[in-house]
Amino acid sequence: MRIAWIGSGTSGLGVFLLEGLLKQGLKVDYYCSFEDIPERLQNTDNLTFVTTPRQWEWGKWYSRNSFLAFLSGTVARTKAYNRLCDKLIENHAQQPYDCVFQFSQTELFKLAQNLDKLPPVVIYPCSHAAGELYWHRRESAYALESENFLVHYITRAYYTYRVWVQKRQADKPALIIGPSWRFNQLMAADYNISPERQAVIYHPTKMQDRAAALAVDEASAHRTITNLLFISRISFRKGLEYIVELSHRLDDLAGQIQIDVIGGYTQWSDYRGHLKELNPKTARYRGELPHPEMMATYGSADILLVPSLYEPGPIVVSEALSRGLCVVGSDAVGSGEIVEGDCFRSFPSGDMDAFERQVRQLIADLKTNRRQELRQSAREQAQKHFAPDKIARDMIHLFKKVTLGKK
Secondary structure: OEEEEEEOOOOOOOHHHHHHHHHHEEEEEEEEEOOOOOOHHHOOEEEEEEEEEOOOOOOHHHHHOHHHHHHHHHHHHHHHHHHHHHHHHEEEHHHOOOEOOOOEEOOOOHHHHHHHHOOOEEEEEEEOHHHHHHHHOHHHHHHHHHOOHHHHHHHHHHHHHHHHHHHHOOOOOOOOEEEEEEHHHHHHHHHHOOOOEEEEEEOOOOOOOHHHHHHHHHHHHHOOOOOEEEEEOOOOOHHHHHHHHHHOOOOHEEEOEEEEEOOOOHOOOOOOOHHHHHHOOOOEEEOOOOHHHHHHHHHHEEEEEEOOEEEOOOOOHHHHHHHOEEEEOOOHHHHHHOOOOOOEEEEEEOOOOHHHHHHHHHHHHHHOHHHHHHHHHHHHHHHHHHOOOHHHHHHHHHHHHHHHHHH
């Protein structure tokens, strides 16, 4: 089977998905412009890169600050995307693809105007603009305590425009794959999508090898302080306000716990101003860490906190589980919907009292002889639901189903 992949994917979770598909024997033409190609993908027999010049650089007048870079980068990416679409259409005419797979975004841009010249188009958006816009509006007052007024409302206009475009194009893909059922329900309600055109593929995560797992479990058994992580963009809809509040509510556990806040701000939303409100006796901000360092951080932690208000399918949940961490997450966290057992403690989104109760109970449970049982359960759930090979097989099954339906 031969597919054309277009859209961001050679960093983060996209790499695991792409590697899984290649391992299953799929032939992939990967269309890219703005991304650095990982060395481990450069000499793969069944992977071909189709590129177009970036025509955008840091250090220019249009990228002299983060917000200008966001706006100009969006325009440049759209133009580059459309150039790649031209190449994809031309290549399909010469040697047909079985399907086109678009990763990370909902808008089809030039593909939408040329569906009659293409095989079935499958999209895998990681969020949708209507969900982003809803929470951007809901959090406006809190956001403006930290964010620039002009940037905030230009971002609002940007999401409003994207909702308009996405609603117009939502009926065009043959299949829309969501990162969770929760996400599919929201997207269907906002864009009037029939369930027959939806499927779910959870984000894949590389599993930890046995030797590393034994080492971190041994270290965790001797820790006197329970380490909690909040790994996220420091921006809207991520529930930062609940982390700040929790740091104060757990003041009685100072010296027994440590909450590490990890992540950078985004070009369109910056909540770092609220970090000064963290209780320094229980929490600290460690900034944005490179991915390898962040993965190493899981090894010295016990609990992941995900109090998000809109979170379709965060990869941090499966990453944490694969490293033996238990998770306390809201019911808005899509990737938690299939996790079984006590290694994932859910609470109603926005319910601060329930969030605190679940955190306190999990801290208490980890201090008992259940610690190793919970860590092992977390890894088993990661292997069962998020292993790259499983995800790749599920994805190929959907590709084949869509291709047969087209014929």
